[in-house]
């Protein structure tokens with residue numbers, strides 16, 4: 001298959017590049033905004049036609065939650081308009097969405113057909129992207145994920161390691177519950193979809209297994225990174241003073257993905273251990 005990967009320089013895009021080496025029966029075109037701006041409809045069409053692309057894996061997105069609040073128009077262009085552009089090419093699409101489509105007020109894991117109620121500009125634009133994509137490409141696969149980290153790019157894991165080494169004390173919120181997800185495991189989920197003998201369109205939830213707060217996550221990050229000189233203190237979200245409100249509970253129910261593709265998903269601690277090993281090597 002001829003596969004176009006967008007947003008290849010991001011956390012997930014890089015992990016897809018790594019895993020693609022184990023799936024060399026396909027041909028890949030790894031692009032980021034410099035090679036292919038997904039908001040440029042003419043350029044996308046020309047690229048897909050010229051390279052006879054059969055599948056698009058869309059790892060590109062406007063992911064800065066705070067900046068999206070100030071510039072929702074740009075976030076909408078990248079997260080929603082471009083999803084529609086990619087969906088209009090007459091080829092299969094795997095697209096990534098987010099737990100931010102939900103309100104975060106739940107107390108049980110969210111299922112794919114639960115009512116969405118995004119509370120942020122980022123969440124609104126990502127949900128709009130799902131709708132625009134499905135309107136033109138009902139055969140698309142949408143994977144909603146959460147709390148992504150990777151050996152690539154900047155993320156919570158790397159920030160906590162750095163702050164843990166710099167500071168003697170650190171306050172981290174304990175009233176936001178979710179599931180840290182190793183982008184390499186999400187990349188594996190993407191290949192599970194691709195290699196499935198039958199194309200199974202639809203919206204799916206995919207994160208690692210388990211739940212924790214950012215505070216619990218930090219304790220394990222420090223333990224695995226050998227950070228022993230920083231006292232981590234649990235704080236409330238209101239003490240952190242986020243520019244943009246964050247969901248309090250954004251655990252995703254992954255039953256549909258596991259049942260459809262007959263897979264087990266690694267626990268977040270297992271993912272974190274592998275990421276740390278990779279960071280240290």
Ligand SMILES: NC(=O)c1ccc[n+]([C@@H]2O[C@H](COP(=O)([O-])OP(=O)(O)OC[C@H]3O[C@@H](n4cnc5c(N)ncnc54)[C@H](OP(=O)(O)O)[C@@H]3O)[C@@H](O)[C@H]2O)c1
Pocket residue numbers: 006007008009010011012013032033034036037038039058059060061062063078096097098099126145146147148149153
């Ligand atoms: N990170 C998380 O915690 C999280 C949580 C839930 C869901 N997700 C979703 O998971 C997916 C992957 O996230 P990620 O963390 O890997 O994102 P990321 O690291 O921010 O990577 C996104 C990539 O897309 C590129 N991009 C931006 N605008 C583009 C355009 N117009 N054309 C082509 N490429 C463009 C970015 O380039 P620049 O850096 O130059 O802008 C970046 O390289 C996204 O759909 C995101 O919404 C992420």
